[in-house]
Amino acid sequence: MKKAPAILILSGTTLLLAAALIGVLIYLRNQPTPQRGIQPLVEIAQYEPDSSKWGLNFPNQYSTFLLTKDNKARTAFGGSEPYSKLESDPRLVTLFAGMPFSIDYNEERGHMNSLTDVRETKRVNEKTPGTCYSCKTANAPRLWDQMGPEEFFKTPFAKLGEKIDQPVGCANCHEANTMRLIVTNPALEEALEEMGRDWRTFTRQEMRSVVCANCHVEYYFKGEGKYLTFPWDLGLSADDVADYYNQIGFKDWDHKITGAPMIKIQHPEYELYATNSTHYRAGVACADCHMPYVRNGAAKFSSHDVKSPLFTPEQSCGACHTDVAYVVDRVKQIQNQVREVMDVAMDALVEAIGAIEKAAQDPQADPELLAEARQLHREAQLRVDFINAENSMGFHNPEEALRVLAKATDLARQAQLKAIQASSAVIQARK
Numbered sequence: 001m002k003k004a005p006a007i008l009i010l011s012g013t014t015l016l017l018a019a020a021l022i023g024v025l026i027y028l029r030n031q032p033t034p035q036r037g038i039q040p041l042v043e044i045a046q047y048e049p050d051s052s053k054w055g056l057n058f059p060n061q062y063s064t065f066l067l068t069k070d071n072k073a074r075t076a077f078g079g080s081e082p083y084s085k086l087e088s089d090p091r092l093v094t095l096f097a098g099m100p101f102s103i104d105y106n107e108e109r110g111h112m113n114s115l116t117d118v119r120e121t122k123r124v125n126e127k128t129p130g131t132c133y134s135c136k137t138a139n140a141p142r143l144w145d146q147m148g149p150e151e152f153f154k155t156p157f158a159k160l161g162e163k164i165d166q167p168v169g170c171a172n173c174h175e176a177n178t179m180r181l182i183v184t185n186p187a188l189e190e191a192l193e194e195m196g197r198d199w200r201t202f203t204r205q206e207m208r209s210v211v212c213a214n215c216h217v218e219y220y221f222k223g224e225g226k227y228l229t230f231p232w233d234l235g236l237s238a239d240d241v242a243d244y245y246n247q248i249g250f251k252d253w254d255h256k257i258t259g260a261p262m263i264k265i266q267h268p269e270y271e272l273y274a275t276n277s278t279h280y281r282a283g284v285a286c287a288d289c290h291m292p293y294v295r296n297g298a299a300k301f302s303s304h305d306v307k308s309p310l311f312t313p314e315q316s317c318g319a320c321h322t323d324v325a326y327v328v329d330r331v332k333q334i335q336n337q338v339r340e341v342m343d344v345a346m347d348a349l350v351e352a353i354g355a356i357e358k359a360a361q362d363p364q365a366d367p368e369l370l371a372e373a374r375q376l377h378r379e380a381q382l383r384v385d386f387i388n389a390e391n392s393m394g395f396h397n398p399e400e401a402l403r404v405l406a407k408a409t410d411l412a413r414q415a416q417l418k419a420i421q422a423s424s425a426v427i428q429a430r431k
């Protein structure tokens with residue numbers, strides 16, 4: 001009888017130990033695979049452009065990254081099928097009259113296709129500078145280091161292309177071996193510096209968005225050397241960017257129908273998101289939705305199959321939202337609302353363009369009012385384009401997207417009115 005308590009104590013202790021062990025195992029399972037302190041199989045050279053070499057050390061990240069090549073599915077407003085945006089909305093041909101986007105403008109695809117797609121677009125011609133490669137290739141960081149950014153940017157696209165054989169890859173976002181997230185694009189480094197910010201002091205969560213700002217931003221080519229520059233000195237909102245371009249008197253092209261000095265906005269995902277969106281203010285990063293944690297056996301890692309989160313709502317949204325179906329439905333509603341308001345703004349722009357075209361054909365039209373109408377056309381279109389070229393159809397910042405479009409519609413109607421007021425018939429009638 002004396003043995004019983006001993007057995008009880010023993011089995012009790014075993015149970016406790018087993019529970020503790022299970023606890024530790026569960027804890028470990030829920031941690032992402034550590035990024036430091038693991039012995040890499042192979043040493044990676046600094047700025048190594050070839051992602052397959054990094055892949056030897058990190059097969060999970062590499063194999064998910066490779067998936068970006070073959071993604072082809074489409075969502076209501078995004079996805080990876082490279083359909084022509086011009087064919088789906090012929091108004092864009094009027095809006096971009098006289099610039100290469102009116103020839104060729106396709107929906108974007110996954111990171112592995114970046115090099116093929118930039119080489120195939122009809123927008124590239126013999127005048128295209130090397131600057132265009134900045135966001136398309138993992139060769140860029142090493143070339144910036146070897147040639148210096150100035151030389152890189154001013155080398156013609158075709159000539160620079162001889163040194164380039166990789167799409168976007170590990171070297172665009174990571175430091176070799178430490179795997180630390182880093183800023184690689186000199187234009188981003190300089191834009192942040194101008195704003196008095198040093199990314200080396202950023203938190204890990206901030207870096208999980210800032211690495212995307214290496215590329216998913218608005219930019220322009222400064223001066224003869226086509227130096228890649230972000231227009232961020234006055235702030236990141238569409239209004240700040242418009243003011244910046246007005247201050248420096250920059251234009252990308254002259255509108256073929258109205259003669260207005262125009263700006264082509266690129267893909268300001270980072271700017272729209274960081275202009276006080278709900279998720280940004282809550283500290284959510286781009287990677288939280290676009291690179292959610294996934295599993296392969298015991299390994300938990302960031303999916304490098306970067307694409308629309310609508311393909312992976314459980315992983316992308318479910319980490320924070322319990323009602324995933326509800327938030328996915330909100331995306332749909334937000335995008336439809338933004339699309340509707342953008343249609344109103346685009347129709348107003350097309351009418352403004354028509355009114356200016358008509359007034360410009362009138363030899364007695366008032367040149368000052370006409371000039372004002374052209375400036376308003378520029379201002380209105382920059383804002384519509386800011387939301388149209390941003391790739392989330394407003395989801396990244398719904399309130400701001402609707403505010404910008406409302407302002408754009410007002411500016412477009414003002415442009416139309418000025419053009420009508422400029423015509424000699426109206427001036428005559430007033431006298």
Ligand code: HEC
Binds near residue numbers: 076284
């Ligand atoms: C809260 C989640 C969330 C965050 C954070 C987020 N996105 Fe998105 N993103 C989305 C959703 C949802 C879409 C819409 C996808 C669609 O329409 O198929 C989207 C669309 C996109 C697209 C277009 C995808 C496509 O299929 O065409 C890009 C590019 C993008 N986001 C980049 C970014 C960048 C860069 C950041 C950070 C500055 C960011 N996103 C932050 C959820 C997010």
Ligand code: HEC
Binds near residue numbers: 033051052212302
């Ligand atoms: C577009 C930018 C980008 C590219 C390209 C990229 N990564 Fe990452 N990577 C990230 C982000 C963001 C994280 C999350 C880091 C964090 O949470 O601290 C990450 C995390 C990692 C981690 C840490 C563990 C994990 O999964 O969270 C490893 C290892 C890694 N990446 C390997 C690679 C390899 C190998 C490649 C090339 C095949 C690559 N990455 C390409 C952005 C990128």
Ligand code: HEC
Binds near residue numbers: 071107135
């Ligand atoms: C070095 C430049 C670069 C970096 C850094 C980068 N991207 Fe991209 N991204 C691109 C380019 C270029 C494309 C379009 C490729 C194409 O259409 O061929 C793209 C496409 C995408 C798409 C659309 C994919 C699809 O299937 O339609 C998403 C979503 C996206 N990026 C999100 C991100 C996020 C999130 C980050 C940061 C973690 C990031 N990107 C970092 C250059 C970059």
Ligand code: HEC
Binds near residue numbers: 279282284313316
């Ligand atoms: C890292 C956490 C995180 C992730 C991932 C995340 N969200 Fe959120 N989301 C939040 C927070 C925090 C809020 C702020 C409101 C709240 O506390 O619920 C929010 C709010 C929202 C709102 C309400 C927005 C508003 O303006 O009121 C919607 C809609 C939403 N999220 C959709 C999504 C979708 C869709 C995804 C996946 C593509 C997603 N979220 C991923 C944390 C997250």
